Amino acid sequence: MLKGIVIAGPTGVGKTDLSIKLAKKINGEIISADASQIYKELNIGTAKISPEEMQGVKHYMIDVVNPCSDYSVGDFEKEVNKILIQQENNLESKNKNIMLVGGTGLYIKSITDGFADLPSKDEKIREKLSSKSLKELQEILKILDQKSYDEIDLSNRLRLVRAIEVCYLTNGKFSDLRLKNIKNNNYKFLKFFLIRNRDELYQRINRRVEIMFENGLVDEAKKVYNKYRKNLYKISSIGYKELFLYFENKITFDCAIELIKKNSRNYAKRQLTWFRKEKDYIVYNLSEMSEKEIIEDILKRWENF
Secondary structure (H helix, E strand, O other): OEEEEEEEOOOOOOHHHHHHHHHHHHOEEEEEOOOOOOEOOOOOOOOOOOHHHHOOOOEEOOOOEOOOOOOOHHHHHHHHHHHHHHHHHOHHHOOOEEEEEEOOHHHHHHHHOOEEOOOOOOHHHHHHHHOOOHHHHHHHHHHHOHHHHHHOOOOOHHHHHHHHHHHHHHOOOHHHHOOOEEOOOOEEEEEEEEEOOHHHHHHHHHHHHHHHHHOOHHHHHHHHHHHOHHHHHHOOOOOOHHHHHHHOOOOOHHHHHHHHHHHHHHHHHHHHHHHHOOOOEEEEEOOOOOHHHHHHHHHHHHHHO
């Protein structure tokens, strides 16, 4: 059995900085488990790590597909397991340690615990659902699968469509089927979850949004808006969908900023709720422990794992 590390946590908690420092200590390579950072062109609004910030640490699963591509947790699971198999078989990678870093719980779980063998996407069903409003999709899912309705991000159109699609194709419930997992790698993972006190986390998120605007988020979102105008409904990443509303004169600029902050805080809250239900995570509070102390403790646990 091979071993790897998971560094998970809500948006804005400080996963990137800590994971780079840790990777340099253990000769690690990082697989990003972030459902927004897989998209090309969405850089500033997703707080995507830059080549300079990587500090020579190899990263996978960043800039994988175009922003309007349909990309599911199943696609992620297949790609990452290919990477893990290559790591096993590549002599150059034998001394490298794999780190799975991100805040998308289902992505991480598909690798650490396995993934249900769900049906492939169906273009006819997707085309039919594409004409439905977000509220209509929510109502359809509520009727088909109350448990999924209660658990998934109801503002994420792609997730709603996928859950409904699986229900239609299998005549079953997405919430039941996705728990019948098959694990397709030989890795055992030591799992860590980073948190901060709520007020501090929310302040960091608000400030991070302001920095995104200072760094040119509006221009980046405008380019994406102009390029993918016919398929904007497929782009649901926070920071972009709100600015699209502003570009269409549906909300004011100030309202867009506040909405991005609010949606980012709500997303962090959902991440915290999701990971607290997961087993085997060692939790560190960055409001109470320094990065240095946390890394030292991780290294001790890693040696004995």
